[in-house]
Amino acid sequence: MILSQEEKVQNRGLEMGPNRKDAYVSELMKFFPKGGSRNTQLVHRLLYAALIEARSCERFKLLSEQLEDQELAKFYRDLMVSEANHYTMFLNFARKYEDRDLVDQKWQDLLAYEAEIMQGFSKDATMHG
Ligand SMILES: [Fe+2]
Numbered sequence: 001m002i003l004s005q006e007e008k009v010q011n012r013g014l015e016m017g018p019n020r021k022d023a024y025v026s027e028l029m030k031f032f033p034k035g036g037s038r039n040t041q042l043v044h045r046l047l048y049a050a051l052i053e054a055r056s057c058e059r060f061k062l063l064s065e066q067l068e069d070q071e072l073a074k075f076y077r078d079l080m081v082s083e084a085n086h087y088t089m090f091l092n093f094a095r096k097y098e099d100r101d102l103v104d105q106k107w108q109d110l111l112a113y114e115a116e117i118m119q120g121f122s123k124d125a126t127m128h129g
Pocket of ligand 1: 053082083086
Protein backbone atom coordinates (compact mmCIF):
# COMPACT_ATOMS: atom_id res chain seq x y z
CA MET A 1 0.00 0.00 0.00
CA ILE A 2 1.32 3.43 -0.90
CA LEU A 3 0.76 6.04 1.78
CA SER A 4 0.37 9.72 1.06
CA GLN A 5 2.77 12.15 2.63
CA GLU A 6 0.04 13.20 5.07
CA GLU A 7 -0.68 9.58 6.07
CA LYS A 8 3.01 8.98 6.68
CA VAL A 9 3.07 12.00 8.98
CA GLN A 10 -0.09 10.89 10.81
CA ASN A 11 1.29 7.37 11.28
CA ARG A 12 4.11 8.95 13.24
CA GLY A 13 1.60 10.67 15.52
CA LEU A 14 2.24 14.07 13.98
CA GLU A 15 0.07 16.57 12.16
CA MET A 16 0.72 18.51 8.97
CA GLY A 17 1.08 22.21 9.67
CA PRO A 18 -0.50 24.90 7.51
CA ASN A 19 1.32 25.99 4.38
CA ARG A 20 3.55 28.92 5.16
CA LYS A 21 4.47 31.72 2.86
CA ASP A 22 8.03 31.11 1.85
CA ALA A 23 10.29 34.15 2.20
CA TYR A 24 13.00 32.55 0.05
CA VAL A 25 10.60 32.01 -2.85
CA SER A 26 9.12 35.51 -2.49
CA GLU A 27 12.56 37.10 -2.54
CA LEU A 28 13.80 34.91 -5.36
CA MET A 29 10.86 35.78 -7.59
CA LYS A 30 11.72 39.47 -7.48
CA PHE A 31 14.75 38.92 -9.67
CA PHE A 32 13.45 38.96 -13.23
CA PRO A 33 11.65 42.09 -14.39
CA LYS A 34 7.86 41.86 -14.71
CA GLY A 35 6.35 42.15 -18.15
CA GLY A 36 7.94 41.09 -21.41
CA SER A 37 6.58 38.51 -23.79
CA ARG A 38 4.66 35.49 -22.58
CA ASN A 39 7.59 33.41 -23.74
CA THR A 40 10.08 35.37 -21.66
CA GLN A 41 7.79 35.18 -18.63
CA LEU A 42 7.55 31.43 -19.11
CA VAL A 43 11.34 31.07 -19.26
CA HIS A 44 11.72 33.12 -16.08
CA ARG A 45 9.15 31.02 -14.25
CA LEU A 46 10.86 27.84 -15.41
CA LEU A 47 14.20 29.13 -14.09
CA TYR A 48 12.69 30.00 -10.71
CA ALA A 49 11.10 26.57 -10.56
CA ALA A 50 14.34 24.86 -11.59
CA LEU A 51 16.27 26.59 -8.82
CA ILE A 52 13.68 25.84 -6.14
CA GLU A 53 13.69 22.19 -7.19
CA ALA A 54 17.49 22.05 -7.22
CA ARG A 55 17.69 23.40 -3.66
CA SER A 56 15.02 20.97 -2.48
CA CYS A 57 17.01 18.19 -4.06
CA GLU A 58 20.10 19.19 -2.11
CA ARG A 59 18.14 19.41 1.12
CA PHE A 60 16.58 15.97 0.68
CA LYS A 61 19.98 14.52 -0.15
CA LEU A 62 21.42 15.82 3.13
CA LEU A 63 18.41 14.57 5.09
CA SER A 64 18.51 11.13 3.50
CA GLU A 65 22.22 10.78 4.24
CA GLN A 66 21.93 11.76 7.89
CA LEU A 67 18.79 9.92 9.03
CA GLU A 68 19.17 6.68 10.97
CA ASP A 69 15.52 5.75 10.39
CA GLN A 70 15.87 3.74 7.17
CA GLU A 71 12.25 4.19 6.13
CA LEU A 72 12.54 7.96 6.39
CA ALA A 73 15.96 7.94 4.76
CA LYS A 74 14.50 6.10 1.77
CA PHE A 75 11.53 8.47 1.67
CA TYR A 76 13.83 11.47 1.42
CA ARG A 77 16.14 9.72 -1.04
CA ASP A 78 13.15 9.08 -3.31
CA LEU A 79 12.11 12.73 -2.98
CA MET A 80 15.68 13.77 -3.83
CA VAL A 81 15.51 11.79 -7.08
CA SER A 82 12.14 13.35 -7.95
CA GLU A 83 13.43 16.84 -7.29
CA ALA A 84 16.54 16.23 -9.36
CA ASN A 85 14.32 15.21 -12.26
CA HIS A 86 12.12 18.28 -11.83
CA TYR A 87 15.15 20.55 -11.72
CA THR A 88 16.65 19.26 -14.94
CA MET A 89 13.25 19.10 -16.64
CA PHE A 90 12.47 22.76 -15.88
CA LEU A 91 15.93 23.92 -16.92
CA ASN A 92 15.74 21.97 -20.16
CA PHE A 93 12.28 23.36 -20.89
CA ALA A 94 13.64 26.88 -20.41
CA ARG A 95 16.41 26.11 -22.91
CA LYS A 96 13.79 25.01 -25.42
CA TYR A 97 11.83 28.25 -25.23
CA GLU A 98 14.66 30.77 -25.50
CA ASP A 99 18.17 30.84 -26.92
CA ARG A 100 20.30 28.48 -24.87
CA ASP A 101 23.17 30.92 -24.26
CA LEU A 102 20.71 33.55 -23.07
CA VAL A 103 18.98 31.06 -20.77
CA ASP A 104 22.31 29.90 -19.35
CA GLN A 105 23.32 33.51 -18.72
CA LYS A 106 20.01 34.19 -16.95
CA TRP A 107 20.54 31.04 -14.89
CA GLN A 108 24.00 32.23 -13.79
CA ASP A 109 22.62 35.67 -12.96
CA LEU A 110 19.79 34.11 -10.94
CA LEU A 111 22.29 31.98 -9.01
CA ALA A 112 24.38 35.05 -8.19
CA TYR A 113 21.26 36.91 -7.04
CA GLU A 114 20.22 33.93 -4.91
CA ALA A 115 23.66 33.89 -3.24
CA GLU A 116 23.12 37.55 -2.37
CA ILE A 117 19.66 37.12 -0.86
CA MET A 118 20.82 34.08 1.12
CA GLN A 119 23.15 36.38 3.07
CA GLY A 120 20.03 38.01 4.51
CA PHE A 121 18.31 34.82 5.73
CA SER A 122 18.48 33.16 9.12
CA LYS A 123 19.22 29.47 9.54
CA ASP A 124 15.65 28.51 10.47
CA ALA A 125 14.59 25.03 9.38
CA THR A 126 12.54 24.94 6.19
CA MET A 127 11.87 22.08 3.84
CA HIS A 128 11.08 23.41 0.38
CA GLY A 129 12.48 26.89 0.45
FE1 LIG B 1 9.56 18.98 -7.13
